[in-house]
Amino acid sequence: MKKEIPLLITFIAGMVMILQFFIPHRPFSDLQQLFNTWFLIITVFAMILGLGNLFKVHTKRLQRRPKGWWYSIVLLAGFAIMFTVGMVWGPARGTPFDYLFWNVHIPMSSMMFALLAFFVASASYRAFRARTPEATLLLVSAILVMIGRVPLGNYIWNKLPLIGDWIMSYPNMAGQRAIMIGIALGIVSTSLRIILGIERTYLSGK
Amino acid sequence: MIETLGIWIAALLTLCILSFLYKDNPFYKFAEHLFVGVSAAYWAVYYYFNILYPNLIQPLFGHGQLLLIIPLVLGIMMIMRLFAKVGWVSRWPLAFIVGSYSGYNLITYLQSNAVDQVRATLVPFIQIESWKNLFTNPGVMTFLDAIAIPVVVVGVISGVIYFFFSKEHKGVFGGVARIGVWFLMIAFGASFGYTVMARISLLIGRVYFLLHDWLGLIQ
Numbered sequence: 108m109k110k111e112i113p114l115l116i117t118f119i120a121g122m123v124m125i126l127q128f129f130i131p132h133r134p135f136s137d138l139q140q141l142f143n144t145w146f147l148i149i150t151v152f153a154m155i156l157g158l159g160n161l162f163k164v165h166t167k168r169l170q171r172r173p174k175g176w177w178y179s180i181v182l183l184a185g186f187a188i189m190f191t192v193g194m195v196w197g198p199a200r201g202t203p204f205d206y207l208f209w210n211v212h213i214p215m216s217s218m219m220f221a222l223l224a225f226f227v228a229s230a231s232y233r234a235f236r237a238r239t240p241e242a243t244l245l246l247v248s249a250i251l252v253m254i255g256r257v258p259l260g261n262y263i264w265n266k267l268p269l270i271g272d273w274i275m276s277y278p279n280m281a282g283q284r285a286i287m288i289g290i291a292l293g294i295v296s297t298s299l300r301i302i303l304g305i306e307r308t309y310l311s312g313k
Numbered sequence: 314m315i316e317t318l319g320i321w322i323a324a325l326l327t328l329c330i331l332s333f334l335y336k337d338n339p340f341y342k343f344a345e346h347l348f349v350g351v352s353a354a355y356w357a358v359y360y361y362f363n364i365l366y367p368n369l370i371q372p373l374f375g376h377g378q379l380l381l382i383i384p385l386v387l388g389i390m391m392i393m394r395l396f397a398k399v400g401w402v403s404r405w406p407l408a409f410i411v412g413s414y415s416g417y418n419l420i421t422y423l424q425s426n427a428v429d430q431v432r433a434t435l436v437p438f439i440q441i442e443s444w445k446n447l448f449t450n451p452g453v454m455t456f457l458d459a460i461a462i463p464v465v466v467v468g469v470i471s472g473v474i475y476f477f478f479s480k481e482h483k484g485v486f487g488g489v490a491r492i493g494v495w496f497l498m499i500a501f502g503a504s505f506g507y508t509v510m511a512r513i514s515l516l517i518g519r520v521y522f523l524l525h526d527w528l529g530l531i532q
Contacts, residue, residue, distance in 0.1 A: 154357070224513045
């Protein structure tokens, strides 16, 4: 019961999604729309589950008071303020929620990602060594793309930006395309295994 | 006044995160935890107003579409995972998500990532115009333009061969797979360079904000 019903639900949901592609008519088209809506609603509840887990972890930290426990207050207060403001005034432009989004959320998320520039630079300085022909290709292509995208590249040789673009458009695309085809074939086989009930690890491996 | 306050808050939070370059410190930890809380709330509000309200709350309680009780019940079953004793009921909504996502991805990935990509690769190997252009106007760019399509075709085929692990990579097969590795290395290098430039672009944006919007040092 705990295993058979989930497997049946997976099979029906998966087959409806596949069949609606080959038979884009009623009842499959309607079922697909219905399942899409249900999917969206359930994923929101999955996010609520994540939030519940976040609260659980941080309220436990507040009870046990380990080192740095007060950061949990910062997290919960940040959530409470942003959530209350969003639910009371809505997320439209010009609302307090919009103000907090642009002045608190965006600066921090941009800086978090920008911070990676330093770590990527230091990591590549340590890891980038032209020890093998393959590593040399990686190094050369990265340098050409990077230098082709800054004014210095154009200053050194006006063809460098064009060569950088060519690498992005052709050899890079060829490699990416091979990866995409490989991923697609992998996803097709894994999806089939899941729908047919061969792959069951998502049910806690039982 | 309120705009100035916003700029000051944004600048101080930017500096708090930037301080991680020195070492892990209380200012960074403060901003990090605030970021997690604010992000979680942002997405919660976003999902409520853009998905939950128009797809569940309004149609179910406003228009009486009783069929929506099913995803509501499945959603509540999903939250039961937080409680160890009844956690197993979350397998039902999870099965629905996994099943519909698998079925949907099976079709879309097969269509967009396999069939369409193979179709885009099946182009005339020799582009007569490009080669004519190379012989009339020899140069680096006309040469690269002439070899562009052969590079793509050879790169895709050899790359796919590299991912075929059912046959040992030896002899001619191994040689082609090795060419595939070269193309993959070029692709990884290009993606790496592109990612670094994107991150640096973000960094320039933040530094510009600090020097222009906050301190007013540059125009």
